[in-house]
Amino acid sequence: MGEVFVKHECAAGAKYDMVGLKFGPQRFLLYYHTAFEIALGLMTAAKLAARYEGVDPASWVNIAKVQQQEALEPMSRIYRRSQARSNITKWTVGGERNLVVLTFDAETIKIHYSDAFTLYSMIRTAAKNAKRWSGDKGRQWTTHAVLRNAEENDKFVYV
Numbered sequence: 001m002g003e004v005f006v007k008h009e010c011a012a013g014a015k016y017d018m019v020g021l022k023f024g025p026q027r028f029l030l031y032y033h034t035a036f037e038i039a040l041g042l043m044t045a046a047k048l049a050a051r052y053e054g055v056d057p058a059s060w061v062n063i064a065k066v067q068q069q070e071a072l073e074p075m076s077r078i079y080r081r082s083q084a085r086s087n088i089t090k091w092t093v094g095g096e097r098n099l100v101v102l103t104f105d106a107e108t109i110k111i112h113y114s115d116a117f118t119l120y121s122m123i124r125t126a127a128k129n130a131k132r133w134s135g136d137k138g139r140q141w142t143t144h145a146v147l148r149n150a151e152e153n154d155k156f157v158y159v
Helices: 031-053 113-134
Strands: 010-015 018-023 026-031 091-096 097-104 107-112
Touching: 010 113, 018 031, 018 113, 026 031, 031 091, 031 097, 031 113, 097 113, 107 113
Parallel strands: none
Antiparallel strands: 010 018, 018 026, 091 097, 097 107
């Protein structure tokens, strides 16, 4: 028999240097650096799920404007001011046709790609607030590019 999907409230918020996620009755507490990684995985999986339905992901550019993804600093440089601990040990973000699948330990949550774009921006905002509260002022950036039909003598300008 098929799965029955029920729309639940999805929310993300910062509390001290932690990020809290709520999916209906399920609540997860994450370190802010883990929240950045989950947000990046959400964006990637949501774009792939949107392509499955033939939707151009660029149409969500106004919801989540991301041309550059913030790189995470090494674990030894992560700032912690509170004594709170995360209640998950492992997580994954993946896709299944037009759905984005989040797995936290043994809990699996499936959401539509349009909701994943919105959740992405909520998680990212909460993670930035938690990072700011912790005192982490690091601004490390990285850019990813896919180059096709490039010749060895082509010149690229980074703007």
